[in-house]
Amino acid sequence: MANLKQIKHLTSRAGFGMSFGDFETAGHVTIKQAIQDVFTASADCKPLTPIKENFDYVMVDRSNPNARKMAQQKQRQQERQLNLAWLNYMSTTKGQLREKMALFWNNHFACRARQSMFAQQMLNIQRSNALGNFKTMCIEVSKAPAMLQFLNNQQNLKGHPNENFARELMELFTIGRGNYTEHDIRESARAFTGWGYDKDGSFRFRRFVHDDGQKTFMGKTGNFKGDDIINIIFEKKETAYFISNKLYKYLVNETPDPAHVQAMAEVFYNANYEIKPLLEYVFNAPWFYEEKNIGNLVKSPVELIVGLNRQFSVDYERPAVLMQFQRVLGQVLFHPPNVAGWPGGRNWIDSSSLMYRIKIPSTVLNGGVIDFAGKTDPEDEAFLTTQHNRQEDVNMRVQTKPDWDKFLNSIPKGLDKASIAQFMLEPKMSAVLKNSINNSTDTKAMVIELVSSPEYQLS
Structure with a gap:
């Protein structure tokens, strides 16, 4: 039972806690085997699809009180369905790590969708990429209708750039404050002009409203599009550090240890932003199991x-x-x-x-x-x-x-x-x-x- 305390800690951080049903088993496996088991249990990802019907409240006739009321009820019903479906899945699945990380990414790419179908699509992007590649997830999230709608990129047009998405992409989603300038925001907003979506939620690059002029972003100049901006951001090690620091606070301690975060960032960057190697490094690190890092995080x-x-x-x-x-x-x-x-x-x-x-x-x-x-x-x-x-x-x-x-x-x-x-x-x-x-x-x-x-x- 020497490993029980460590495995229990692992389960609380890589999932939602250990039950007594796992007590005996946990006492007879090594911590390395337990880590491997955590990843194995979360290897597969089945999409959650409680919402079957695409309903757009915005398209409802607002002048009709009855139609408006029924539409509001429909919208709330779908929101409840999605919410409870995910909560129930988290409460029953064996793949705890995937859902624990999806919960992190869902909050990292914080977004309110006006349509539940779009929220469901965003959730499944985050769940499917939760243990995959962060850059891939960032690109998919950036092109998802929920995010394009929430941060107004549907209205980001040539000659009238909207900077909301470009700003939050850098400030909150990737590289963090202090690593870009206001000029970078303006130029990247131009690169994201034309990014939008169709009624069915499919991403669409609207070339006729895209600014195809030269842009200078983070010291580079070219006829950049949105994907180019993301590529440049991910070339910066500061992006790996920013995400590692946030993950440290989620998985280890609310007060980051700069040396540990820097080591995490090196692993993350060298793995081309693959999330699994980063998590494996954290869960295998001796400092992850230090007394000061056990029982110190407030449960959400x-x-x-x-x-x-x-x-x-x-x-x-x-x-x-x-x-x-x-x-x-x-x-x-x-x-x-x-x-x-x-x-x-x-x-x-x-x-x-x-x-x-x-x-x-x-x-x-x-x-x-x-x-x-x-x-x-x-x-x-x-x-x-x-x-x-x-x-x-x-x-x-x-x-x-x-x-x-x-x-x-x-x-x-x-x-x-x-x-x-x-x-x-x-x-x-x-x-x-x-x-x-x-x-x-x-x-x-x-x-x-x-x-x-x-x-x-x-x-």
Whole structure:
């Protein structure tokens, strides 16, 4: 069992946590084998396609109130379908690493799509490339209708360049601030003129509105198009460093170690931006398993919900409540606050969200009532009401079925209370929690107390 702590840490960072069902197996494999198993489990990628119909709310007759209302309901229904389909897949798939990285890339290329079909297309681009080539993903994302629409490149025309996409491409998606100039933004915006999409969401280069004049970008001059700009950006090692630094904060520690990030950047750049070699380097690095890097990251709301679902095989009688969970915790999939995405880290925690973070796990596992006062969304509230025909204000009984038999039976025989508790938590237990656990007489009650603790918020 010498490797158990390391493998448990690996699973929490390369996925959504380890269950007791993996306890025995983990104690008999090397860390190198465990790393290989993580990648093997995520080798295949099946597209998620809950949205079958392309619906464009923008094309609805706004002058007709009934048509407008029905269109809004249709749009919200599709948004819910996509959101819950991905949340459910993350909660059940064996390929945890792919979805954990897709969650990172989905926030890295933060985007709000007006059409759910476009959001679905963007998600599958990120999922299919999550462990592949970052440059390939960047090009595909840049040509996706969701991004072209969100950052106004559909309106980027010869003689009237729109700089939104060009700016965010460099500032947020690739090379980072301080590595380009305002002149570079203006020139690259000209190179991206003519990039657009058809009604069916297919990328289209509209040559007649493309600026085909000479452009000077990052010291190079030529008749550049968008692909040329991306190629030049990726020639710069600063791009590898920027992405490595962000990944370090996501996978290792919110406070980056410059030497470790630089080593990551060298691996990433020399691998021509292949993501898998970079992750393999991180997961094999001795510093990844240092004590200061274990149990130190605040779980995102989605990680918290998914981890809970996976650990206890939770079945939701009314899945729409998961939308409310995301809303009160501050992370609704496909609805980032802005183009910079969610800042993450300790920003996930405030006085309001912490209260819900502590309350939700015990509510889910104990079939309790949760008060969403001041946090409800009218559409979700109406949807929940129509599902069950009754609702007392915003106090809802979260009708769930955690598989307690499966969970309790998966705990290895003879494992004492302290070992059970420490397995379920990444950081060390506080003295108060340890004392409470030692005095507990019921395993189920003890487990509910564990998932309702501040320690459970950390991975």
